[in-house]
Amino acid sequence: MNVNTETSTNPINHLSVVNGHTETKQLNWSKSDIQELKYSMLMQSLEELKDNRESKSMKLEAWNWLMIDSQSDNPFSAESCY
Numbered sequence: 001m002n003v004n005t006e007t008s009t010n011p012i013n014h015l016s017v018v019n020g021h022t023e024t025k026q027l028n029w030s031k032s033d034i035q036e037l038k039y040s041m042l043m044q045s046l047e048e049l050k051d052n053r054e055s056k057s058m059k060l061e062a063w064n065w066l067m068i069d070s071q072s073d074n075p076f077s078a079e080s081c082y
Contacts, residue, residue: 038080041078042078044062045062045065045066045078046062046066048061048062049062049063049066065077065078066078
């Protein structure tokens with residue numbers, strides 16, 4: 001992930017707990033970071049479907065994610081990764 005980019009970014013607040021103290025950091029995701037994440041999610045699901053070592057529940061989860069109705073307005077649907 002690029003921290004400093006010259007392209008437009010989407011600031012994301014990231015909370016973490018370090019030694020019992022909560023810290024907030026702002027992460028900046030470039031458009032290419034987001035595209036890379038989407039592509040990776042899509043490829044991972046397709047790999048899980050074709051891998052015979054994966055459990056039936058993992059394959060079903062991947063299949064269900066790939067088949068989410070595009071009308072559901074789910075920002076994490078597979079269709080948003082195309």
